[in-house]
Amino acid sequence: MAVGEEMKRAGRERSNEMRTINAQRSASRLSPAILAASLILALGAGSVSAQVSSSDTAAGYVVLPKIMVHTTGGTPPVDSGGTAIDTIVQITNVNQATAVTVDCWWVNANKHCGTDRGPICTTNADCSPGLQCVQGWIPLDFQFTLTPGQPVGFLASNGLSALPCDPTFPGIHCIGSAGGSVRPVPEDPFVGELKCLEVDSDDTPIISNDLKVEATIVTTTVGGGVATTAASYNGVGFTAQAAGSGGPADPICLGTPPLGSTADCAATYAPCPNVLHLEHFFDGATTELGSIASTELTLVPCSEDLGSPADQLDLTVTANMLVYNEFEQRFSTNSRVQCYQSVRLSDIDTQPGVAGDQFSIFSVGVEGTITGQTRIRGIQGPQGQLGYGLTGVACENHSAVADGTVLAKTAFNLQHVGFREDGDAVFRTQFPQNPPP
Amino acid sequence: MSTVKGLRAGVMASILAGVALAAGIAQAQGFSTERPGSILIFPKVVNTDVNTVIQITNTSNQLTYAHCFYVNGATVNGQPLWQVTDFELALTRQQPTHWGASTGRAVNPVDSVGGLDPGLVPPIPPGFTGYLVCVETSVDGTPVSANSLIGVATVGAIGDGGPNVVSKYNAVGIPGCGSTLGPCGTDGTANDGDNVLSLDNHEYAACPGGVYVNFESEGGPDPALVNAGNTASTVSTNLSLVPCGIDFENLIPETTTIAAQIRDEFETVSSVFPIGVDCYFEDPLSASPFGGAFTLSSSTFGTAILRPPLGGNGVPVGVPVVGVANVLRTADDGSQDTAATNLHFCTDETAPASCVTVNSEIRLPTFR
Numbered sequence A: 001m002a003v004g005e006e007m008k009r010a011g012r013e014r015s016n017e018m019r020t021i022n023a024q025r026s027a028s029r030l031s032p033a034i035l036a037a038s039l040i041l042a043l044g045a046g047s048v049s050a051q052v053s054s055s056d057t058a059a060g061y062v063v064l065p066k067i068m069v070h071t072t073g074g075t076p077p078v079d080s081g082g083t084a085i086d087t088i089v090q091i092t093n094v095n096q097a098t099a100v101t102v103d104c105w106w107v108n109a110n111k112h113c114g115t116d117r118g119p120i121c122t123t124n125a126d127c128s129p130g131l132q133c134v135q136g137w138i139p140l141d142f143q144f145t146l147t148p149g150q151p152v153g154f155l156a157s158n159g160l161s162a163l164p165c166d167p168t169f170p171g172i173h174c175i176g177s178a179g180g181s182v183r184p185v186p187e188d189p190f191v192g193e194l195k196c197l198e199v200d201s202d203d204t205p206i207i208s209n210d211l212k213v214e215a216t217i218v219t220t221t222v223g224g225g226v227a228t229t230a231a232s233y234n235g236v237g238f239t240a241q242a243a244g245s246g247g248p249a250d251p252i253c254l255g256t257p258p259l260g261s262t263a264d265c266a267a268t269y270a271p272c273p274n275v276l277h278l279e280h281f282f283d284g285a286t287t288e289l290g291s292i293a294s295t296e297l298t299l300v301p302c303s304e305d306l307g308s309p310a311d312q313l314d315l316t317v318t319a320n321m322l323v324y325n326e327f328e329q330r331f332s333t334n335s336r337v338q339c340y341q342s343v344r345l346s347d348i349d350t351q352p353g354v355a356g357d358q359f360s361i362f363s364v365g366v367e368g369t370i371t372g373q374t375r376i377r378g379i380q381g382p383q384g385q386l387g388y389g390l391t392g393v394a395c396e397n398h399s400a401v402a403d404g405t406v407l408a409k410t411a412f413n414l415q416h417v418g419f420r421e422d423g424d425a426v427f428r429t430q431f432p433q434n435p436p437p
Numbered sequence B: 001m002s003t004v005k006g007l008r009a010g011v012m013a014s015i016l017a018g019v020a021l022a023a024g025i026a027q028a029q030g031f032s033t034e035r036p037g038s039i040l041i042f043p044k045v046v047n048t049d050v051n052t053v054i055q056i057t058n059t060s061n062q063l064t065y066a067h068c069f070y071v072n073g074a075t076v077n078g079q080p081l082w083q084v085t086d087f088e089l090a091l092t093r094q095q096p097t098h099w100g101a102s103t104g105r106a107v108n109p110v111d112s113v114g115g116l117d118p119g120l121v122p123p124i125p126p127g128f129t130g131y132l133v134c135v136e137t138s139v140d141g142t143p144v145s146a147n148s149l150i151g152v153a154t155v156g157a158i159g160d161g162g163p164n165v166v167s168k169y170n171a172v173g174i175p176g177c178g179s180t181l182g183p184c185g186t187d188g189t190a191n192d193g194d195n196v197l198s199l200d201n202h203e204y205a206a207c208p209g210g211v212y213v214n215f216e217s218e219g220g221p222d223p224a225l226v227n228a229g230n231t232a233s234t235v236s237t238n239l240s241l242v243p244c245g246i247d248f249e250n251l252i253p254e255t256t257t258i259a260a261q262i263r264d265e266f267e268t269v270s271s272v273f274p275i276g277v278d279c280y281f282e283d284p285l286s287a288s289p290f291g292g293a294f295t296l297s298s299s300t301f302g303t304a305i306l307r308p309p310l311g312g313n314g315v316p317v318g319v320p321v322v323g324v325a326n327v328l329r330t331a332d333d334g335s336q337d338t339a340a341t342n343l344h345f346c347t348d349e350t351a352p353a354s355c356v357t358v359n360s361e362i363r364l365p366t367f368r
Helices: A003-018 A032-043 A309-314 B223-227
Strands: A061-069 A083-093 A100-108 A111-113 A133-135 A138-146 A151-155 A190-199 A211-221 A228-234 A236-238 A240-243 A252-254 A267-269 A273-281 A291-301 A316-325 A330-338 A341-344 A371-379 A390-400 A406-413 A415-419 A424-427 B039-047 B051-058 B064-072 B083-091 B096-100 B128-137 B149-157 B165-170 B172-174 B196-199 B210-216 B234-243 B255-264 B269-278 B281-284 B301-307 B321-330 B336-342 B344-346 B360-363
Touching: A061 A083, A061 A211, A061 A291, A061 A390, A083 A138, A083 B210, A083 B223, A151 B223, A151 B301, A190 A211, A211 A236, A211 A406, A211 B210, A211 B223, A228 A390, A228 B321, A273 A291, A273 A390, A273 B051, A273 B149, A291 A330, A330 A341, A371 A390, A371 B096, A390 B165, A406 B149, A406 B336, B039 B051, B039 B149, B039 B234, B039 B321, B051 B083, B128 B149, B149 B172, B149 B336, B165 B321, B210 B234, B210 B321, B234 B255, B234 B269, B269 B281
Parallel strands: A228 A406, A228 B336, A252 A267, A406 B165, B165 B336
Antiparallel strands: A061 A190, A061 A236, A083 A151, A083 A211, A100 A138, A100 A190, A111 A133, A211 A228, A240 A267, A252 A424, A273 A371, A273 A415, A291 A341, A291 A390, A316 A330, A316 A371, A390 A406, B039 B128, B039 B172, B051 B096, B051 B149, B064 B083, B064 B128, B149 B165, B196 B360, B210 B301, B210 B344, B234 B281, B234 B321, B255 B269, B255 B301, B321 B336
8 A cells, every 4th residue: 555545544544533423414525626616716816825713803713722720619629828710701792783602612621540530630640559640631512692792701610600681691781682601611620721613503603703702811819918810812713714515513624624535514714823933931031020931831733523532632733843042043842732731831841840941942041042932833644634733822920030939920822824734623512412410 | 223202293194094895805814913914013012110021023034124113102291202212123034032121122242131132222211101113124124025023022020019910912913915915815016115104905904993802890800809709809901002003204193083882791882982092092991081981880891892983984084093901900918910912803894893994004214
């Protein structure tokens, strides 16, 4: 078998593993070339390449790559003197003429000892002897309807049992009727993502771009005394571009499916960026603000299988990172992103924790300059069937020079260049996959 | 480099508040806070009780240059200073650079600031409150549409008994069109190289018709802090706005008037008009121009569209604004932090959003 054939075979096998919701797939399948042609016809020549995911305009599919929760009601709870964390999510329907229905998924990326039902852990040291701390990836879906122009906000730890202007939660100015609910994150503590998709009443993705989403991660010392921090970022939006060749149960495609793909798309959205740009302080740098800075980078794959967590866990994207300092000197390193990765820059190429940080290429001592840029690109894997795009967000910690106490945090969206030639696909559950208990 | 103080007489020429609805433009890239551009606008640069760190990166594999302008928008006796200081940068391929706004950056290969010095960057004076604009140029100062620049700004202070607050935002990037294959689509043209940078979807992207501001009720408690037991917390959002159109040549402060359409979670709609933006706008949502409209009586969260009002012919009266929101959260123990968010661009030209794209220009001084 030729190498190309082997690659295609592997791709088909992988696609078959990941496609778990294809029973209702339309019999008609357009080739990628026809799909691309129809996309161009729909959008006008030259416009396809101009569209790429963005965090500064409303979109039909939005990803919040970093959600964090650990509250006084968690397991274990945050006690007095500890640091409580919660995330405020704000979602707005910018369409002032039409109500929108939104499917959302919390993606639980907590690690657990042994199995998904084991205790939450960070490293193997947190687990009983003989148990490993295993990466988890469990989606939990919910659906709600926003009235025209309606903004809502909620804590990730609480959700919303009823939306404002729901018949059970009326207001004197309510004209439209909101509906559904926002489920709280499934675990406390929680780390993971939130993904939201604009759909119609039949749960079919619609070609409309009405969602503006942002997140603010707030930490505070329970009982007071040390620091309160807040870090905001905008959701990464993928604008809906064209209806796909498939049915509502097929995946949504981010960009043009790669050649050789047999995936039908429920709808096509803007592709993931080709290169992510992170402008950062090198870890340990003393900034002009009087702080010691370090950066935590969160990366998630653009391709997802929300219907089959086990398949998702098999998807690992290698992130290639080119690091430039202010001397134009370049280093590079790679990192494997399995489902969700949130890591201090200095821990990307050294062991977790502060040990060895001074040897990292993200360390100010190694680079010799205060700031730098890191170009991040997902390496296309051998399967060739799905894309290996990445998206993410950066959080910066600013610590006191005297004792290293983190006194302020900030988050910002990654910048980017280009778009993925090989698209990505998001396999999803159809609501309600996980009905409330 | 020259430092220019005071206002000079002149006329801001041809701010073209026109509707750019040509076919194909709706699909074009516009202003962006995450893609490289040929013009960068940092809407909030301060040297007060907090400082600002500017980071700019050349994302291309070619040496590039930039001509930058600090604009001090602080007001004295109710009048904007409109004090402009300009300088030039040279960035090697893929080179990142940075400087603290209060100190600038010297050209000194042996100082403690590592890296290739991009050029002499002047410090801004204490009390500076304004913005920074950088225009990508060739070596002789001619504007070019290479779309190589990205930038971020970090605003805050740590220690020294002051506030422990830090926030970070991405600069607003304006792409140069370059050609019909560029980011403006089929209407794009080559940069004519003159000192009038036309924001018209031909030479550079046109101004987005408005911006969205998502906010928490001004002065209200923060739900996350309340949930952690800090019941006396407060939230306050500070808006920094820059008119989409600048005349550096004649030093005429651009003035525009915008309207805010505000909506809470229970569909309560209110509006505020006029909000004057005279050279620069920097105020919390509790300030008098907003008339208390951002303090919501029955809702925690709200959203607003800021855009110029439409004239009778459906064309915006005045230019829109770009900006950034900086939210201060204070817990009951007095600890606090700020979080900045880039404002979403409103591109929906249909009513009732009515964010109609506006053509404008940035006029550079002639040094060549």
